[in-house]
Amino acid sequence: MEYPSEFDAPGVRLRAYRDEDTAGVLAIGRDPETIRYTPGASGDRDAEAVRTWIRVHSRSRWAEGRYDYAAADPQTDEFLGSGYLRVTARWASGEIGYLVRPxxxxxxxxxxxxxxxxxxGFARGLRRIELRTMWENVNSQRVALAAGFRREAELRAALPGDSGHSHDVIVWSRLAADDGARVPPLLPPLPAGxxxxxxxxxxxxxxGDAAAVRALVGPDGGWGAPPGHDLVTWCARSPARWLAGERADLLVLDAPTGAPVGLLALDRWEPAAGHAVLCAAAVPQERRQGDGARAVALLAAWAFSAGAARLAAVAAxxxxxxxxxxxxxxxxxQGRLAAFLPRPGGAWADAFSYALLPSYQSAAG
Known part of the structure; x- marks a missing residue:
């Protein structure tokens, strides 16, 4: 089935590239965020190379099942970004990619x-379309959710990077049978951040929080925070874990100074059951334990407002x-748990289980 060379859709016009788009394409290619999240992007193309791509290569891909479009303002025709739909006709599936001018x-x-x-793609018979995002590219993951795509899987070392390094990617999909409505994140964001x-x-x-987290948890990590150099990746991926509803990791800061004093996490978020587990990788020191209780109370109140009905916690x-x-x-x-927590050397320690309900918090407050 034929694909149009130009069409308007809500909020955007998709059309063929033109010579006057050269400056915009260059701006995308030289943008640090584009280079960071687009394998093979180096930012070293010049205007003549872009014009050659516009005149030849952007159209030649159509014969290979990849349909490249310039995104433009539907009123002014101003160039806004680039997008493509790559079709695998044999499987009636496709893949979408996009870049936006800074x-x-x-x-x-x-x-x-x-x-x-x-x-x-769906109007032309595709049954499934994918998006792929790097773990650290949370903005692109928000786009996937807003466009009705669902988080589906992780592909390890799927994208080549620099110096032999490969990037893990997250796969998002939308089916022709889906309603296309925005998919709300399982774990909502904090109000005003x-x-x-x-x-x-x-x-x-x-x-950028690896140094602060390392100072709080020590070299051995704990409660989901890994030891050593892995903290850099762990911190970079934390926003994506939150967006996926897997876990919310939070720094506790001294409000007047902004100094980190603790690290909390909301884990095992189960909206259908109204259940979540509160963890601490680090709590404020003895002289600031009142601050720790304040931080836990703040987090609990937000969790209840976000739909939790019960919070659980465990303490050695x-x-x-x-x-x-x-x-x-x-x-x-709630009771004592025998041999519940692992200890170095293969030992296990007893722990106490705790629970918080909104009625408990009201009584305590």
Whole structure:
């Protein structure tokens, strides 16, 4: 079935490239974010090379089942980005890719482009379309959700990188039978990106936090935070784990100074069951244990507002500091768990289980 050379869709026009798009294509190719998340992008193409690609290569791919489009403003025809739909006719499937001009970002261009290309493919008989994103590219993952795609799998070492390094990627898919509605994240974001009571602040762990996390958890890691050099990758991937509903890792900061004083996590988030597990990789030191209780109470209140009905926690029998933090935030002991937590050398330690319900927190507050 024929694919159109130009068509309008909600929020975007998809058309053939033109010579006047050269500056925009160059801006995309030289953008650090594009280079970071696009294997093979080096930023060294010049204007003449781009013009050659526009005149020859962007159209020659159509014979190979790859349909390249320039994304433009439907009113002004201003160049906004690039997109493609690669079709595998044998399997009635496709793959979408997109890049947005830096000056056009945060305007919904990528989502509009992705929806337009998906609708085009499904209208021509495709049954399944994929997106692939790097773990660290959370903005692109948000586009996938907004365009109705669902997180499906991880492909290890699927994209070649520099110096022999390969990148893991996340696969997202949408089927022709799907309604295409925006897929809400399982674990919602924090309001305004953080929680604070003026004494402590909680914000999500992200790229650049490896040094702070290492100082808090020590060289051996713990509670999901790995030891040593893996912390760099672990921190960089934390926003994607949050978006997927796998786990929310949060730094506890001293609100007046912004200094990290603790590390909490909300794990095993199960919206259907209304259940989540609260973990601590590091709690504030003895003189600041009141701050730890404050941080846990803030996180618990947000979790309840996001749909949790019950929070669970576990404290090693000899971890008095964490037990005091949990009690200070309103958690109630549920019982002793024999040989529950692993210890170095193959040993196992007893632990206490705790639970918090909204009624407990109200009574404690």
């Amino acid at each position: 000056t056009a970002r945060r305007r919904g261009v990528a989502t509009a482009m992705t929806r337009a290309l998906a609708d085009l 953080a929680l604070s009571d003026g004494v402590v602040t909680l914000r999500g762990v992200g790229p 029998a000899d971890d008095i500091a964490w037990q005091r933090v949990l009690s200070g935030a309103g958690f109630q002991p």
